[in-house]
Every structure is written in C-alpha cells, then in structure tokens.
Amino acid sequence: MIVWQGPITTDNSGVNPAVVCDPASGTDFVIGITNVTCTAVDGFGNVNNCSFYVDVMDNEDPVLESCPANLTTNTDPGQPTAMIEWQGPIATDNSGFNPTVMCDPASGTDFLIGKINVTCTALDGFGNVNKCSFYVDVKDIEDPVLVSCPANQTTNTDPGQPTTMVVWQLPIATDNSGLNATVMCDPASGTDFVIGKINVTCTALDGFGNVNNCSFYVDVKDNEDPVLESCPANQTTNTDPGQPSAMIVWQLPIATDNSGLNATVMCDPASGTDFVMGKTNTMKILRWCPALQIK
Template sequence: MVCTNTPGNFTCSSNCSSGFSEVAGICTDIEYPVISPGCPSPSATSTDPGQPYATVTYIPPDATDNSGFVTETSSHDPGDVFSIGDTVVTYTFTDPEGLVADCNFTVTVFDVEPPVPTCPSDVTQNTDAGLPTASVTWTAAIATDNSGLTPTSSATHTSGDNFVIGSTNVTYTFQDDSSNTAECTFTITVDDVEPPVPTCPSDVIQNTDAGLPTASVTWTAAIATDNSGLTPTSSATHTSGDNFAIGSTNVTYTFQDDSSNTAECTFTITVDDMEPPVPTCPSDVTQNTDAGLPTASITWTAAIATDNSGLTPTSSATHTSGDNYAIGSTNVTYTFQDDSSNSAECTFTVTVDDVEPPVPTCPSDVTQNTDAGLPTASITWTAAIATDNSGLTPTSSATHTSGDNFAIGSTNVTYTFQDDRSNTADCTFTINVDGKTKSSNNTWNLQYPPVRVTSHKTLM
C-alpha cells in the first residue's frame, strides 16, 4: 500500500488491481465472475417425433472474471435430451477465489404428439338367429404413445354389444397425459341373410261355378314375418277372387325383406268339375217293320251334349243309328262323360210296329161224293198254315175241322190267323160234296139240287 501525507490530508492507495481488495497487505479477489452475454432465456419446444423427449440446443452462457480464470459447471449441455415438462438448466461459474455466479433458465418440452391407436379390423357378421341384431365381440383397440405411458381410452361401443342390421362405426378415443387425443374407427357390418318366414293359407278345393269351366276362388292373403321386425314386401302369382280353371293351380307368394332376402310359400287351388254334361237326345222314333222282316232298320241324328268345361264330352250308346230293331219298344241310351269323369245319360225310345199280317196258305179246294147212303161226306184235309214276318207262328182258328161231315153242295172253310201284334189274315178253300148216284147205263142221277160256289176274300 502506498500512503501520501500532505498537509491536512493523509491518504493511502492500494497497489491491487481492480476487483481486488488488499487485506493485510494481500490483494484478495472480491469480484464475482460476470456472465456474458447473459443467461439464455427460457425455451419451449416439442418432443422429437415418436420420442418422450426433445433434443434441445441453445447458446450456452459464458463468464469472465477479473482473475482471468473461471471454472464452469452445468446441469445440461446444448444437444442434450430433455424429458417432457419443465427442466431447469443451471450453469455455475466459479473463479479461483471461489466466488460463484449462477445462471438458471428453464427448458420446457411439450408433448403435442397424439397417441398412435390400433383398431381391430372391420367385422362383418350375420344377425343372430331370429333377431334383428347380432352380438359382436372383438379385441379392444390399443394405443401407444411417445410418452411411453399407456393412454386412457373410451369407446362408443363395447365388445359384446348388440348391433342392428347395417353398418355401425365403433370409435375408440385415446388421450395421453398431455391431453393429446387420437381416434381410430372400425366398422361393424351386420348382414341380414335370414329370409322371411311366410305362412300360406291352406290348400283350397272348390267346385266350378254353375255352368262355367272356372271357379272364382277367394282366400286370406299369405303373410310373412322377418327377423328384422319389418314387414316384408310381397307379390303373388294370382289374386284372391281370380277365376281358376278346372284342375290344380299352384299359387305362390314371394316375400322380400329390406336386405333382399326372399322366401316363397305355395298353396294349391283345386277346381273340381262336378257338373255333368247336358245331353240332348233325338225324339222318340216309331217305325213299321221292314217288309217281310221282324225288324226295322232305323236311323237318327246322334245325341249331342255340352259341358261346362267347354270341351266336347266323349259319348257311347247302347245302339247305333242304322241298327235293326225288333218289334216292340227299345230304349236307346247315350252316355256322355266329360274330362272330370262326370257322366250323364239321355234316352229315347225306338218303337217298331208290326202292321204286317200273317201270310196264310190254305189247302186246295176239295170235291168229294157223299158217303154211301148218306147225304153228307166226311172230309179231311191238311190244315192251313201261315207264316208271319215276326218269325213266330200265328195263332189260328177255322170255321170247320178236318173230318167234319159236309152236306151236299159247296161249303167254304175259312182259316183265320193272328200274329202277336193282332194282325189277322184269312184264307178260304171250298169243299164240294156231290149228291149223284150212278145209273145202269153208267150215268149219274142228281139227287139234290146243285150248290152254287161263291168266291171268298181273304182278310188282310
């Protein structure tokens, strides 16, 4: 130390450099290190992609000291990685005297990176049997986060829930500790492959409407239920009240649900034709036997028939036009049958009249002398006979009998014949009894007046 004593003033000055203080003759450093250009300002940055930290660079602080020597220590260095959150970075500068200057600044690392979710694949599943839904299960979505921590999660649906027909998005939402969120979505598709369940009316059996080849048939429409709970649309091959032809016709209802699943049900309408044909027979026929025959060949216009079916029935007959018919009445029956085996008959009568009388044959006239000593003669002959077109032997009667005694003169003997139809015919022959005796000169003496022979007429 250097002291100067001047009048009225005594001063001393140190020989130490600036920043030093002399203590007991020794220069002691009393000046703290000086940080220059100053402590860095607080900084904020986001994490490195996919990492729970950020690599932070900065211009580190520096310090000078009057001593010319500074020792630096720090909690971090530029390029270090900093975890998410606030980190205080401290720089300490110490001079040889142990004087310390600190520099503190904060590095804030923000996590702005959302979680990375992984959703299950889309799910397609059929409805549960008979239901409009499907119970669908899946493995829950997961998520990773750059923070290394497991994000919290929530979901719009839970595995095992019932899902309606169609497509439903299931969304998982994940949130990390920095409130960054991310979502993933997968789709659950519930297919309805279950067809409607139809109920058809029972089969219908009905007769044709009177006089028609059809029947107007009504029924209660078929219905159907569907697992969707909705009423299926329907169409049908026929409509209640339609006219149905004779025979069997299938009526089919087709139902379709909103998923285009279809189902059919069928019932049968049977139209029976119980209506017989309507025949028309010719009028009764009356005809005489053909000449000299016991029959008559008779013709007629065949019977006809109409049928409600509109078809011509088949026919058969007991006789054929042009047949020969015996004397008397014969029923001719036509039988008609339609395609449904309904039959009907009509009958007319053919009457053959026999108006032809018997044909008699009388014996020839007989001429005979009286029996000896008698005024009569006993005369015999072969009986008259008759034929008849009927083929039967007519009955006969006669005015005389073979072997009768006949008086002198002429006597007509008449045979009358009658057939079964009461037609009669006569034939007559004459018996002549001569009343003469032979004289000695071989001449005849007439004993009785002659009898005149008259002609006779045969009744036909």
C-alpha cells in the same frame, strides 16, 4: 353386439391419454353401416381421433307362418275353373320390417281342373328369401248336359223281316270342363230292332267320370200280313149215302209270317164239317199265336 380392442394411445407427456369410442365397443349395432369415431384426449386438452365403420349384414331369411293348407274344391257351377282365395301366410323378419309376401298363383285366381302347386315367397329388404308351398286340387263333379235326345220312334218291320234297322242322330253333349264328352246309346243307332217296344238309353261320359243320360223308345210294329201257301183247291163231291150232306176233310193251308212266329190257321167252316148240298165258300182265318209274340 360388436366388441373391439383398441385403439392404443401414447403421448409425449409420458401419460397415456384416455380413449373414448362413439358408439362404444359392446354396443348393439343395427343393420347397415355405422361410423365409429375413437377420440384420445391428453391431460393438456390435446385431441386426436381415428375412425372406422361397422357394417352389420342381414343374412337371415324371413320366417313364414300360417302357410295355407292344401285345398280341394269343386269347379264353380257351369265353369271349368274355381276361384280360390286364402289367408296368409304371415311373414316376420329379424330386421323388424315386414317382408313382402307373394303367392304364385295369387289368391283370387281362377284355378283350372286338376292339382296345381302354389308357392308363397317372403322377401325381406335385404334380399333374403323364404318359401312355403301347398296345392289346390280342383275337382269336376258336374255331370255333362245332354241336349237333342231323340224322340220316341214308331216304325214298321222291313218287308219280309221280323226286324227293322233304326237310325238316329246321337244326342249332343256339352260339359263344364270344355272337353268333349263321349256319347253312347244302348242299343246303338243302326241296330236291327225286333218287333215290340224297346227302351234306348243314351249316356254321356266326361273325362272325369261324370255321367248323364236320356232315354227314348223304339216301337216296331208288324203290319205285314201272313203268307198262305197250299190253299186247298175247290172241291165238288156227292152227299153221303142217305144223307142230305157230305163231310169234307182237307189239309189246312200252310202259313208263314215275317215275324218268325207261328200263325194260327182256321177254316170256316172247318175241315170235317158236314156240308149241305150246294156251294159253300170256306174262309181261311190267320192270326198270330198270342203266346208267342215278343214283347
């Protein structure tokens, strides 16, 4: 509402003419420039006028309501992004015209993993601006994918050793994030594996703590014969007095094995047996002591 004083009129008749302004003082003027004409008319129909303008400026920012709340979501399956859509915000303006509202990034954008700020701006027709903001936090909770996991392996010990070194190609890991996942195996490739079946677990870890694993086994066989040392020499002896036989005693051979375990040594016939007259072959039998095998 605009109020003004004047204008003041005088007239040669000595009577002050009436003055009317259009629009009148006290009128509500809309935004923009409005011309006002004030007219003086004396009692004899003589007229004069003057004019001015009223320029109403809009310096009031728009009002933003219903700004979206912060959003936390997961990546789309198999993707390093998530498409995010939202409603609002709503903008009103004292001018009565709907302001333009734009968000950066816009609703419907594919957001990368991480936290990204979104700023929404309302702009009215007179250059006045208001803003609100929120964030979009895209989480990666998708496990890496492991391919080419090694097959189960069966092998023999290295010559003279209780172990064998086993080497394999690491599994290949891919991740929806597009980043390389770390792959580790336990035990690691190149480890010396002892006799027996051992499970190997390979684990892929992405940069966001997501894990996947695969497993296989390494079965190390001992197919190497024990080694016999100090085998008794051939023996020639006489029968015991008055007997058709002679009791023969000897020291058992010494046996070593690549496994590092004790080997059982038995002779057939055994030391201390009564041997009858004639030549008898003695066989040495070796075997591992089962109680000491490593599983």
